[in-house]
Each structure stands twice: as structure tokens, then as C-alpha cells.
Amino acid sequence: MVQLDQQAAQAPILTRGSGPLDQALRARARRVVPGGMYGHLDVEMTHLPVNFPQFYETAHGATVVDVDGNEYVDLMCSWGPVLLGYAHPGVEEAVRRQAAIGDINNGPSARMVELAELLVDTVSHADWAVFGKNGTDATTACCTIARAATGRRKVLKATTSYHGSNPPFTPIMSGVTAEDRANIVEFAYNDLASLEAAVAAHEGDVAAVIVTPFFHDGFGDLALVDPAFAAGVRAVCDRIGAVLILDEVRAGFRLDLRGSWESLGIRPDLSAFSKALANGYPISAVTGTDALREAANGVYLTGSFWLQAVPMAAAIATITEAARTDAVGRMTTLGERLLTGLRSIATSTGIPMIVSGEPTMPKIRFEGDPEMRLANLFCGTALEHGAFLHPWHNWFISAAHTEQSIDLALAAAAAGADVVRAAL
Numbered sequence: 001m002v003q004l005d006q007q008a009a010q011a012p013i014l015t016r017g018s019g020p021l022d023q024a025l026r027a028r029a030r031r032v033v034p035g036g037m038y039g040h041l042d043v044e045m046t047h048l049p050v051n052f053p054q055f056y057e058t059a060h061g062a063t064v065v066d067v068d069g070n071e072y073v074d075l076m077c078s079w080g081p082v083l084l085g086y087a088h089p090g091v092e093e094a095v096r097r098q099a100a101i102g103d104i105n106n107g108p109s110a111r112m113v114e115l116a117e118l119l120v121d122t123v124s125h126a127d128w129a130v131f132g133k134n135g136t137d138a139t140t141a142c143c144t145i146a147r148a149a150t151g152r153r154k155v156l157k158a159t160t161s162y163h164g165s166n167p168p169f170t171p172i173m174s175g176v177t178a179e180d181r182a183n184i185v186e187f188a189y190n191d192l193a194s195l196e197a198a199v200a201a202h203e204g205d206v207a208a209v210i211v212t213p214f215f216h217d218g219f220g221d222l223a224l225v226d227p228a229f230a231a232g233v234r235a236v237c238d239r240i241g242a243v244l245i246l247d248e249v250r251a252g253f254r255l256d257l258r259g260s261w262e263s264l265g266i267r268p269d270l271s272a273f274s275k276a277l278a279n280g281y282p283i284s285a286v287t288g289t290d291a292l293r294e295a296a297n298g299v300y301l302t303g304s305f306w307l308q309a310v311p312m313a314a315a316i317a318t319i320t321e322a323a324r325t326d327a328v329g330r331m332t333t334l335g336e337r338l339l340t341g342l343r344s345i346a347t348s349t350g351i352p353m354i355v356s357g358e359p360t361m362p363k364i365r366f367e368g369d370p371e372m373r374l375a376n377l378f379c380g381t382a383l384e385h386g387a388f389l390h391p392w393h394n395w396f397i398s399a400a401h402t403e404q405s406i407d408l409a410l411a412a413a414a415a416g417a418d419v420v421r422a423a424l
């Protein structure tokens, strides 16, 4: 474990970050919300730098503003949903137009059909689409459809891969029973032998393999998918008659609008999309192949707000604009600039920072730093210098970033690196 020079480690957190309004809201929240905040956004429970704000007021382009009025170049994009930039004019215009006509009614609007048509035209494997609200709705529906189609029970997932907050998938076991998890079987990402072992242990009962486009979970480094693994997962599913579910909730539309494994020539049977689909408006989608159409039609898919027209209008505007402007190409170029800059900061300062992941979804980690003290020092200092960089989750690039905003984030990262070096 890393030993810090305590004086140097405590020096930097001075002016920007959680201020009086943020602190007052936290105190009020603690009285009326259990713990004051829940889930991964609880800045105290998840051990974020002490100056990280909990509450935000507004956001535009690639900038977020906390409740105390501090502005940051943002590299979280609301944890993924913001693809084209906060308050994107084209998306907001589509939202205003739809809201003026109607959002929720006795049934869906024409936007539902238009959006399904657009997804079928955009996502290569898709012959149909159905909609929900959250990513968990979509991954849950994928599993249910796969079980309905195969008449089998087991869903195979990679260890520590996150697929939702429901009992089968949540990483926190409080309130979860063994029965809730009885049909989930784990294997190691990028390890075909472990997938084969999981299949062999449940022969004849594997309904689906659910997998993310690359390994983007846990507190270690991210791992790009091994093309042989992706091809192997496809081959295993074909051999045993199981459904291949690609969980695109986090990576969808940041690697390839056609589907994240399209450049590998691998197509899933079902995909779960959410976050980036509507540039921040609440919607998720399952896309699937003709072979699963009947099974999808047979399962009970519903939610009171699932057919809201406004998020559907936002999704149509988002996908159309992303395709028109080659948002993925632009984000990739900017992400490469960020990755190169971060790696050169690590080399020139000699700090033990490892940068991993896809250019549009990078992550940092410090060697020998299991309690994330260096990561927190680095990100806390970067925040002080005007950039929101996360110490343990992957970051997200949006198409609203510019070379200038990436360079500003890199300057803030360089300040963080100097403080880490001084503290080592």
C-alpha cells in the first residue's frame, strides 16, 4: 500500500468543490432520505474525494455546474447518458416540440414506431425494438425473452460485470436472497475456457450469455474485448442454442452506432440499450432478431411510463444527429487525445497511474492504491482545477467536448499528478 506524506496529501483542497449550498442540502437530505443519498452517487459511502459536490444545478455542452456555482469540464456525462453534450439544441428542440403536442397518453405516439424503425435501420442485428425506462428494464427483459425462447433457466454473466440493480444482478447483497441469484452463473470475461466450464456445469439449462462490449466494471483496469473471445461467445451460444445478449447499456453508441461488436463481425441475438440513447432523457430499448420476435411478443413487458413520447422524440433526434455528425468518430479522436495526454502525464511525473479502456470511455487507477488514496488526491486536485474526473469509475467523452476542453481537463490532471508526486 502507498504511504502518503500527510501534509502534502492534505494541502490542495481549498476553494472549488462542495460549498455551503451543497453541504446544506446534504444536511437536509440526511433528515428525509435514508443516508442522505443512495447508490453509487453517495459521495461519502463511495469514498470520493472530500471536495466532490453531491448536488448540481445546471449543465451545458461539456460543462457541469454544482449548486454552489462552480463550473467543471465534465468527463462523466451524467454517468453515460449525455452523448452529444448537455442541453444539446437539436435534442432540446425535439423535446420542446413533442412536449407541446403530448408526452403521455392512453397509448404510445407515432414516435414509438418511428424510433423502432430508426433502431432497426441503425443497429445491424435488429429486426425489432421494444422500449422501457432504465437499463435494468432492458437487461431484465432480455433475460426473460431468452428464457421464454429457450425454456431454460440459467443466465451466464462475467464476474463483476454490472447488468443492473435488480436482485439477480445487484453487486450489493443486502436484501437479496440466494433464490434471487439461483439462475445466475459466472464466468471470467475474455476467458473462453471459463465460459465453457460454466456451460458444461449447466448443460441443457443455459438460456443466455449476457456480456458487455468490453470489460468496463470493477475497481481494476478496463479490458478491451479479445476478438477471439467475442467470436467464441457467439459460437458457444450457437452450439448450445442459447441467446447471446450484448449489454450495450453503458457502451452503446460510444463505440459504433451499428452495435459495439459490429466491427468484429459479431452480432448478438438481443441488445440492451439505455444511457446514451436519448442524450439524457429516460428511455431504454431492447433490440432483437426475427428468431426472438415471437418470444418477445409472448412475455409481459410494461411500465406506467415506458411509452412516454418525449424521450422517444429525444432518442430519434439523438441517434439522427449522432449519425449525421459522426459523433463516434469525433469522440474517439478526442478520447485518443485524452488518453495520450494522461499517459504522458504519468510518464513525465513518474506517478504510478494506469490508464485503460476505450478512448471514449477511459479509466484511471493507481498501482498499489487499494484504498484509492492517490486516485482521490489526483481527482480532488483536478476538481479544484476545474475538471470532474472520477477516481474509480470509467469516464465518458461526449461529442460536445473540444480539443480545448480536453486540454483543460489535461491541465487539471497535470495539477493532480504534481500533488500525487509530492505526496508520494
Ligand SMILES: Cc1ncc(COP(=O)(O)O)c(C=O)c1O
Binding pocket: 133, 134, 135, 136, 137, 139, 162, 163, 164, 165, 212, 247, 248, 249, 250, 251, 274, 275
Ligand atoms: C452495463 C450496464 N448494464 C445495465 C445497467 C443498469 O442501467 P440502469 O442504471 O439504467 O438501470 C448499467 C448501469 O450503469 C450498466 O452500466
